[in-house]
Amino acid sequence: MNNLVILISGGGSNMLAIARAAIRERWDQTLNARIAAVISNRPHAAGLQAAAELGLSTEVVDHTAFAGHADPRTAFDDVLRQTIDAHEPSLVVLAGFMRILTPGFVVHFEGRMLNIHPSLLPAFPGLHTHQRAIDAGCRFTGATVHLVTTELDHGPILEQAVVPVLPNDTADSLAARVLTQEHVIYPKAIKAFLKSQA
Numbered sequence: 001m002n003n004l005v006i007l008i009s010g011g012g013s014n015m016l017a018i019a020r021a022a023i024r025e026r027w028d029q030t031l032n033a034r035i036a037a038v039i040s041n042r043p044h045a046a047g048l049q050a051a052a053e054l055g056l057s058t059e060v061v062d063h064t065a066f067a068g069h070a071d072p073r074t075a076f077d078d079v080l081r082q083t084i085d086a087h088e089p090s091l092v093v094l095a096g097f098m099r100i101l102t103p104g105f106v107v108h109f110e111g112r113m114l115n116i117h118p119s120l121l122p123a124f125p126g127l128h129t130h131q132r133a134i135d136a137g138c139r140f141t142g143a144t145v146h147l148v149t150t151e152l153d154h155g156p157i158l159e160q161a162v163v164p165v166l167p168n169d170t171a172d173s174l175a176a177r178v179l180t181q182e183h184v185i186y187p188k189a190i191k192a193f194l195k196s197q198a
């Protein structure tokens with residue numbers, strides 16, 4: 001069985017799109033895959049309640065609980081890695097997970113950890129991608145699913161979707177249009193990845 005572990009920080013709409021695809025397409029049978037856990041760094045992430053309502057196992061590793069450590073980022077990543085490893089994952093899926101991960105963590109999961117980024121990488125790595133695309137006068141933007149490497153937002157690309165930038169777009173209206181396509185390409189990328197590993 002291929003255990004998937006999905007990491008979220010907020011609403012988890014990408015996690016929900018993946019979970020619904022897994023149910024609808026019977027990934028347990030078609031891909032020998034299951035979502036073993038949804039883990040958040042934020043105890044009140046709305047996506048945790050939504051995941052539980054779908055019957056998914058949820059866990060929290062609260063990054064604020066490590067503030068007193070000499071190296072909080074590494075201490076958090078170590079506990080997060082152990083929490084993930086307990087599920088023996090074939091694939092770790094970052095889905096709206098808003099933490100910069102340490103190189104040690106990334107190397108531990110390298111080759112089996114994906115992220116979705118709301119731009120057409122390598123354009124606009126980092127934050128505020130929609131406003132930057134509008135400010136640059138882009139006619140198109142989109143979303144990218146990529147393997148996570150130690151270089152932020154720069155790993156091998158697995159899937160992309162192109163989305164038009166409309167003349168009166170705001171960052172919010174553009175984000176909503178891109179998010180709709182994220183929900184299409186993430187399940188597609190995960191299926192292709194799992195098939196490639198079979």
Ligand code: GRF
Pocket residue numbers: 008009010011012013014015095096097116117118175179182
């Ligand atoms: C989305 O814009 C996604 O591109 C980025 O995080 C945001 C929220 O994602 N990675 P979700 O709704 O929590 O899945």
